Amino acid sequence: MWDPTQYSHFRDERKRPFFELLMRVDVDAPRHVADLGCGTGDLTRVLAGRWKDARVYGVDSSDAMVEEARRRPPPESLRFEVADLAGWQPPAPLDVLVSNAALHWVPDHGALLKQLAAKxxxxxxxxxxxxxxxxxxxxxxxxDVRALPRFAPKLESVRRGHAETLATYEALLSGLGLTVDAWETAYLHVLPGEDAVLQWLMGTTLRPVLSALGPEEGRGFLDTLKPLLRQAYPKHERGTPYLFTRRFVVARRVR
Ligand SMILES: C[S@@+](CC[C@H](N)C(=O)[O-])C[C@H]1O[C@@H](n2cnc3c(N)ncnc32)[C@H](O)[C@@H]1O
Known part of the structure; x- marks a missing residue:
């Protein structure tokens, strides 16, 4: 379902929130570090570079992403694995657990955060x-396009991503005995290229939709969506402005 090349299209825009998240992680010498939903692993390598003495685990459920992550031999301290992030068991309790742009694919964040905090x-x-x-x-x-009669039957069971509010994350995690630092940032990306917002969405949000539809119907879906996006996000000489909001949480286990 995941396509590493399409995902890497807007690499710089997608990378920045990871570094802004990491800036708030104040841990000196962790022994075990995990990156859950690590994708192509570029950012997992950043973790291995920051904490050279730690064992670092990059975990992703997509064979294609993990294959891409392993293409360049990782340093000895870093291991990539194919696994579901919620069920994955670390070999030892984790000093740092990072997840960048992945948890929104997993349902029931109440149950999920419990599983993650337990690691x-x-x-x-x-x-x-x-x-x-x-x-x-x-x-x-x-x-809107998903709801059209020609697509709806095949897409009914295809999950939409979701995120809880900052207040909900704070309440859930403090209830589990963690102290919480949570914030939100809106990025105004000015995307280069033709149909840039469609290209952006094809790297992430549309993956499950296109995978459920198959090549021919998938093309029909994109052809229907394209003019709607062009109208909503006009292209200028400088590019296509696209406002994108992200939520960040850094929580420390205190008991
Ligand atoms: C948008 S990419 C982010 C990749 C990487 N963290 C980054 O920031 O570049 C989301 C990744 O989450 C992975 N993913 C989604 N659901 C997952 C799950 N339940 N378990 C493990 N990985 C999952 C996908 O396979 C995909 O590689």
Whole structure:
């Protein structure tokens, strides 16, 4: 379902929130670090570079992403694995658990955060970033096209990503005995290229939709969506402005 090349199209825009998240992770010498939903693993390598003495685990459920992550031999301290992030068991309690732009694909964040917090060592840090753009015109237009009779039957069971509010994340995690630092940032990306917002969405949000539809119907879906996106996000000489909001949480286990 995942396509590493399409995902890497807007690499710089997608990378920035990871570094802004990491800036708030104040851990000196962790022994075990995980990146859950690591994708192509470029950012997992950043973790291995920051904490050279730690064992670092990059975990992703997509064979294609993990294959891409392993293409360049990782340093000895870093291991990539194919696994579901919620069920994955670390070999030892984690001092740092990072997840960048992945948890929104997993349902029931109440249950999920419980599972993730249980993987932490005492004083361990859980740091995640999730897109919070689900009410943006781009996502609303995807919903409209999904609802058309020619697509709806095949897409009924295809999940839409979701994120909880910052207040809900704070309440859930403090209830689990963690202290919480949570914030939201809106990025105004000015995307280069033709049909840039469609290209952006094809790297992430549209993956499950296109995978459920198959090549021919998938093309029909994109042909229907394209003019709607062009109208909602006009292209200028400088590029296509696309406002994108993300939520960040850094939580430390205190008991
Ligand atoms: C948008 S990409 C982010 C990749 C990487 N964290 C980054 O920031 O470049 C989302 C990744 O989450 C992975 N993913 C989604 N659901 C998952 C799950 N339940 N378990 C493990 N990985 C999952 C996908 O396979 C995909 O590689």
């Amino acid at each position: 932490l060592a005492p004083d361990g840090v859980l740091a995640f970033q999730v897109p919070a753009n689900f009410e943006a015109p781009s996502h609303r237009l995807i919903d």
